[in-house]
Amino acid sequence: MTGEATTAVLGTDGMAALIRALTARGRTVIGPTVRDGAIVLAELTDGAELPYGWGVELAAGHYRVRPRADGAAFAHSAGPQSWKTYLHPQRERQWSADRAADGAWVVSEEAAPPPAYAFLGVRPCDLRAIAVQDRVLAGGPHADSRYRARRERAFLVVVECTEPGATCFCASMGTGPAADGGYDLALTEVVDAGGHRFWARAGSDEGASVLAELPHLPDDPALATGARDLVAAAAGRMGRTMPETDLQALMRETLHADRWNDVAARCLTCGNCTMACPTCFCTSAEDVTDLTGDHAERWRRWESCFDLEFSHLPGGPVRASGRSRYRQWATHKLGTWYDQFGSSGCVGCGRCIVWCPVGIDITEEAHALHTERAAGGAPGEEGR
Amino acid sequence: MTTERPGFLAALPSAHRDRLLTLAREAAFPAALRLFDEGGPADRFWVLRSGTVALDVYEPGRGTIVVETLGPGELLGWSWLFEPYRWHLGARTRTPVAAYAFDAARVRAAIDADPAFGLAVTRCVAAVAIGRRLRAARMRLLDLYGAPGTPPGTTGAVP
Amino acid sequence: MTAARPDLVPVPYRVGERTERTDDTADLVLEPVAGALPPFVPGQFAMVYAFGAGDIPLSLSGLDGHRLTHTVRAVGAVSRALHGLPPGATVGVRGPFGIGWGLTAARGRDLVVVAGGLGLAPLRPLVRAALAAPSRYGRLTVLIGARSPGDLLYGRDTDAWRAAGARVEVTVDRPDDGWQGDVGVVTALLDRAEYDPRNATAFVCGPEVMMRATARDLRHRGLGADRIQVSLERTMHCGTGHCGHCQLGPLLLCRDGPVIPWRHAEPLLSVREL
Numbered sequence: 001m002t003g004e005a006t007t008a009v010l011g012t013d014g015m016a017a018l019i020r021a022l023t024a025r026g027r028t029v030i031g032p033t034v035r036d037g038a039i040v041l042a043e044l045t046d047g048a049e050l051p052y053g054w055g056v057e058l059a060a061g062h063y064r065v066r067p068r069a070d071g072a073a074f075a076h077s078a079g080p081q082s083w084k085t086y087l088h089p090q091r092e093r094q095w096s097a098d099r100a101a102d103g104a105w106v107v108s109e110e111a112a113p114p115p116a117y118a119f120l121g122v123r124p125c126d127l128r129a130i131a132v133q134d135r136v137l138a139g140g141p142h143a144d145s146r147y148r149a150r151r152e153r154a155f156l157v158v159v160e161c162t163e164p165g166a167t168c169f170c171a172s173m174g175t176g177p178a179a180d181g182g183y184d185l186a187l188t189e190v191v192d193a194g195g196h197r198f199w200a201r202a203g204s205d206e207g208a209s210v211l212a213e214l215p216h217l218p219d220d221p222a223l224a225t226g227a228r229d230l231v232a233a234a235a236g237r238m239g240r241t242m243p244e245t246d247l248q249a250l251m252r253e254t255l256h257a258d259r260w261n262d263v264a265a266r267c268l269t270c271g272n273c274t275m276a277c278p279t280c281f282c283t284s285a286e287d288v289t290d291l292t293g294d295h296a297e298r299w300r301r302w303e304s305c306f307d308l309e310f311s312h313l314p315g316g317p318v319r320a321s322g323r324s325r326y327r328q329w330a331t332h333k334l335g336t337w338y339d340q341f342g343s344s345g346c347v348g349c350g351r352c353i354v355w356c357p358v359g360i361d362i363t364e365e366a367h368a369l370h371t372e373r374a375a376g377g378a379p380g381e382e383g384r
Numbered sequence: 385m386t387t388e389r390p391g392f393l394a395a396l397p398s399a400h401r402d403r404l405l406t407l408a409r410e411a412a413f414p415a416a417l418r419l420f421d422e423g424g425p426a427d428r429f430w431v432l433r434s435g436t437v438a439l440d441v442y443e444p445g446r447g448t449i450v451v452e453t454l455g456p457g458e459l460l461g462w463s464w465l466f467e468p469y470r471w472h473l474g475a476r477t478r479t480p481v482a483a484y485a486f487d488a489a490r491v492r493a494a495i496d497a498d499p500a501f502g503l504a505v506t507r508c509v510a511a512v513a514i515g516r517r518l519r520a521a522r523m524r525l526l527d528l529y530g531a532p533g534t535p536p537g538t539t540g541a542v543p
Numbered sequence: 544m545t546a547a548r549p550d551l552v553p554v555p556y557r558v559g560e561r562t563e564r565t566d567d568t569a570d571l572v573l574e575p576v577a578g579a580l581p582p583f584v585p586g587q588f589a590m591v592y593a594f595g596a597g598d599i600p601l602s603l604s605g606l607d608g609h610r611l612t613h614t615v616r617a618v619g620a621v622s623r624a625l626h627g628l629p630p631g632a633t634v635g636v637r638g639p640f641g642i643g644w645g646l647t648a649a650r651g652r653d654l655v656v657v658a659g660g661l662g663l664a665p666l667r668p669l670v671r672a673a674l675a676a677p678s679r680y681g682r683l684t685v686l687i688g689a690r691s692p693g694d695l696l697y698g699r700d701t702d703a704w705r706a707a708g709a710r711v712e713v714t715v716d717r718p719d720d721g722w723q724g725d726v727g728v729v730t731a732l733l734d735r736a737e738y739d740p741r742n743a744t745a746f747v748c749g750p751e752v753m754m755r756a757t758a759r760d761l762r763h764r765g766l767g768a769d770r771i772q773v774s775l776e777r778t779m780h781c782g783t784g785h786c787g788h789c790q791l792g793p794l795l796l797c798r799d800g801p802v803i804p805w806r807h808a809e810p811l812l813s814v815r816e817l
Contacts (some may be wrong), residue, residue, distance in 0.1 A: 107553055
């Protein structure tokens with residue numbers, strides 16, 4: 001990095017300046033804001049749009065915004081969306097084809113330049129989720145070039161967590177609440193007798209250069225220590241935990257567990273968990289033509305493994321039962337993701353728990369599988 | 385050139401195999417020779433050494449329908465082992481055939497006289513001939529190669 | 544415009560020849576309109592696009608320089624559209640994708656090829672490759688099961704394979720009056736294959752039930768589980784490992800397959816609805 005300062009203390013005016021500075025660099029700034037009774041991700045043009053004074057109350061199948069007396073902007077945890085909404089959009093045209101009178105046709109690759117985003121308020125679990133999707137979509141032999149272009153242009157401002165939610169378990173998954181690299185700027189928000197301050201560190205040259213443009217508050221060595229202590233304390237206040245076992249092995253060894261029947265009896269196979277999950281990446285191809293029939297387009301859209309069509313073969317779906325579809329989702333997320341992409345697919349953000357309409361809790365299911373395996377219940381024979 | 389291959393006899397423990405072979409005589413048939421008919425007395429059986437034999441049924445109006453073919457190493461005929469000792473299918477050579485031929489009454493007498501030999505032969509017939517053919521029949525019942533979703537008996541062709 | 548990324552954007556090919564194989568199955572020989580895709584190996588697959596209808600994974604049933612042959616059975620919207628294309632029509636092709644047959648690793652060994660129904664298609668270029676280099680391999684046996692004599696693919700090929708030294712055995716489920724060959728399941732032919740189980744590799748493709756039965760019988764005859772290769776089928780939308788549809792437990796079949804050793808396939812195929 002250059003010789004520019006790599007740490008600084010910012011105030012709320014510094015946050016407003018950060019949004020302005022990123023916008024001035026031609027970036028679309030996306031961050032949290034309160035809308036429709038939730039803290040959502042949206043384009044920000046002004047620091048006042050940040051959710052100052054708002055927190056969230058989370059439980060399985062439950063989400064409410066709650067006012068906070070301390071005025072903190074980042075004392076909330078994962079909301080209904082994640083950054084994949086921007087990096088791996090719900091629906092995207094990949095190419096189009098036009099047919100001439102002689103029947104021959106030509107393909108045009110999607111030409112619109114990818115947007116240059118700045119993400120403000122990425123939580124450490126979500127930072128890991130972005131890294132996980134990087135491996136899936138850009139890490140193999142066939143990189144998704146449009147994903148990669150959006151990703152390479154994105155400027156990431158991480159905000160560490162000091163206030164974990166009741167459905168959070170990033171400490172179990174080793175993904176938070178501290179950020180340990182992979183960002184342009186990292187912030188820790190501290191509201192105390194010293195005022196409302198952000199301890200900021202640059203993680204890249206561009207991060208340092210942006211940081212240098214912002215108004216700084218006086219240096220305070222105690223702030224860094226206090227910020228670290230708050231994040232360390234947050235690790236001990238997680239609302240949920242995963243069983244302390246090798247989850248990949250647990251998933252592999254419990255494919256025949258009775259617990260899958262239990263959860264299948266509750267699961268609506270609605271797919272909300274897959275839409276809310278920051279790492280779920282599955283898509284379907286959609287081919288459309290216009291009324292002339294001579295212009296065709298290829299779109300790809302988010303798809304859920306809970307959809308019956310997901311595993312469709314000419315004779316019918318491979319995973320016809322809800323049991324097999326929940327099992328596919330959970331074992332992929334916690335187990336076979338390691339085989340496919342070298343890491344867990346779960347980052348412990350808790351969104352799937354919050355946004356499940358019947359409150360299915362992946363940590364509770366994992367504990368139940370762990371208990372059933374320990375009791376010698378699995379592996380058994382599947383129902384005959 | 386065809387020689388003996390793993391098959392019915394190879395599945396018998398060697399002492400019992402040798403014993404059974406003392407009851408065998410060598411036989412040879414030309415192609416297209418009718419060996420037996422459905423309903424006839426099952427008084428013989430064969431272990432094929434070369435050539436193939438078709439098992440068939442006759443249906444008025446449809447003629448002779450081949451159900452399965454048997455090749456080298458395979459047991460031709462198991463109805464001789466179980467009452468009422470009548471053939472369930474007919475058999476006809478498709479090619480010139482060389483075989484070990486057995487007289488059913490003599491083998492049944494040997495089976496009755498020596499329970500250990502009898503058990504070995506019966507297990508072998510059950511596993512190698514009946515079990516394998518039952519599995520094969522069930523697999524064919526699935527009509528695996530038809531287009532998905534088309535009922536057996538249709539071509540699966542899309543109009 | 545030629546696509547810069549032939550794995551993501553289809554490359555135009557023209558239907559050079561079309562040959563009806565059975566009532567519902569035809570061979571399409573595709574020739575590149577301008578630039579060709581990178582070379583395929585037997586067992587790999589392409590995503591083939593019919594204008595406006597979509598694309599489907601299709602194995603290669605013939606490889607001849609830049610000419611790609613696909614054997615297409617009309618069973619779904621896209622395959623019906625492709626099946627009906629006349630010579631001269633344009634299709635889009637992406638690929639090559641996946642891991643093909645491990646023929647190189649079978650050098651010096653006897654080869655046992657077992658095909659059921661349309662499963663013969665991806666095995667055909669393998670058989671041709673083995674026959675083109677007879678000194679590299681031991682004996683070659685090709686066992687073929689089909690529904691009826693009319694469903695037998697590549698009839699002239701099998702004669703040529705015999706003439707080139709392969710042992711070829713064919714059996715059908717439903718004989719017609721003129722059929723003088725074998726009747727029964729393809730596994731019943733295994734006793735006629737010429738191979739040393741300690742030094743042989745088997746290549747199996749067909750419906751999953753048939754592959755399971757074949758692999759079990761081959762194991763019973765002494766073949767190692769890593770010497771039996773099967774080619775599996777699951778839904779695929781992208782071919783590039785991004786869409787998630789082709790998962791089979793730890794595998795993404797478009798990336799880790801479609802050909803996988805029985806050692807890996809057996810435990811996965813034994814779990815229902817995996």
